[in-house]
Amino acid sequence: MTDLRPRRLRTTPAMRRLVAQTHINPANLVLPIFVQEGIDAPVDLSSLPGVQRQSLDSAARLAAQAAQAGLGGVMLFGVPREDKKDPWGTQAVAEDGILNKALESVRAEVGNAIVIMADTCLDEFTDHGHCGVLGAGGVVDNDATIEIYANQAVAQARAGAHIVSPSGMMDNQVAAIRCGLDAHGFADVGILAYAAKYASAFYGPFREAVACTLEGDRRTYQLDPANAREGRLEAEIDIAQGADMVMVKPAGYYLDVIADVAAISPVPVAAYQVSGEYAMIKAAGERGWIDADAALRESVVSILRAGADIVLTYGAMELVGER
Numbered sequence: 001m002t003d004l005r006p007r008r009l010r011t012t013p014a015m016r017r018l019v020a021q022t023h024i025n026p027a028n029l030v031l032p033i034f035v036q037e038g039i040d041a042p043v044d045l046s047s048l049p050g051v052q053r054q055s056l057d058s059a060a061r062l063a064a065q066a067a068q069a070g071l072g073g074v075m076l077f078g079v080p081r082e083d084k085k086d087p088w089g090t091q092a093v094a095e096d097g098i099l100n101k102a103l104e105s106v107r108a109e110v111g112n113a114i115v116i117m118a119d120t121c122l123d124e125f126t127d128h129g130h131c132g133v134l135g136a137g138g139v140v141d142n143d144a145t146i147e148i149y150a151n152q153a154v155a156q157a158r159a160g161a162h163i164v165s166p167s168g169m170m171d172n173q174v175a176a177i178r179c180g181l182d183a184h185g186f187a188d189v190g191i192l193a194y195a196a197k198y199a200s201a202f203y204g205p206f207r208e209a210v211a212c213t214l215e216g217d218r219r220t221y222q223l224d225p226a227n228a229r230e231g232r233l234e235a236e237i238d239i240a241q242g243a244d245m246v247m248v249k250p251a252g253y254y255l256d257v258i259a260d261v262a263a264i265s266p267v268p269v270a271a272y273q274v275s276g277e278y279a280m281i282k283a284a285g286e287r288g289w290i291d292a293d294a295a296l297r298e299s300v301v302s303i304l305r306a307g308a309d310i311v312l313t314y315g316a317m318e319l320v321g322e323r
Contacts, residue, residue: 022305024297024319026070030117030270031316035059035102036079047204048275049282051314053079059102060109063116069320073115075165075312076102078124088133089125092152097125100159107160117192118161120153120177121168131168131218140221146173150180157186165247167194169221169234174241192270193243196231196257198223200250202276231257232264239267245310250274252299255306262307270310271303278314293318 078099132145199222251271285292
């Protein structure tokens with residue numbers, strides 16, 4: 001006799017909801033927000049349908065909407081004026097730098113109603129577009145960079161960030177930031193470490209979003225997409241240095257890495273559905289090739305199913321609206 005138990009649990013939408021093993025909870029979603037200096041209204045991004053660069057005021061309003069919708073967090077990225085970029089990314093640390101001003105504005109608007117995260121990196125602020133300062137031969141100087149990261153994290157904590165998020169993949173970045181935060185009285189500010197960030201082909205729309213001026217690539221400090229075990233190793237190192245959460249980025253094409261990291265991590269695991277992953281879904285939906293709403297939901301379910309506790313996605317508000 002055929003065993004019909006699996007099929008009996010698929011008979012109606014209500015039945016399928018009852019037995020679903022993975023659920024999208026708004027509290028586990030984080031919305032990335034780009035904040036541009038010198039604008040007074042949102043600006044559409046051609047390569048990220050439905051996503052905009054925000055002004056200081058509109059970013060605060062969007063964060064408030066995210067909090068009202070029950071999202072777990074927002075991740076803020078700064079987009080400074082081109083004439084303020086320099087080889088050292090000084091606007092990343094400056095009190096009046098766009099990201100720090102955005103953190104102040106958002107914190108004043110939402111308080112503790114949602115977790116405010118800050119991207120802790122220099123690529124948006126350097127005129128060369130790399131994630132750190134360059135040394136001899138145009139190679140990123142790791143030690144000089146992590147010193148700046150520590151100062152940047154302190155500035156972000158002072159501006160109102162609950163979580164700082166080093167994304168540059170520098171060695172010992174977590175230890176340097178933890179030391180800096182603690183020394184300045186910010187022991188309660190957490191660190192979300194981009195522990196397994198791969199040198200991916202799926203970051204293109206993001207670079208438009210932050211007006212990145214990168215020439216060349218970041219393959220000397222980001223991970224090789226061919227190497228899964230390296231992602232787990234990097235996560236273990238960041239956890240040992242005091243990371244409160246660890247990140248795998250991108251997400252959808254690295255489900256094996258998410259699963260590996262989740263299997264060993266004593267701290268929450270985040271995954272970033274990056275700009276190219278999101279843009280492909282939206283573009284295919286615009287052409288009528290797929291149901292974009294269903295595909296977005298399925299993609300995020302797969303990331304959670306692989307073991308992520310937190311998902312950063314540009315579709316966070318869409319997913320909440322579908323519930």
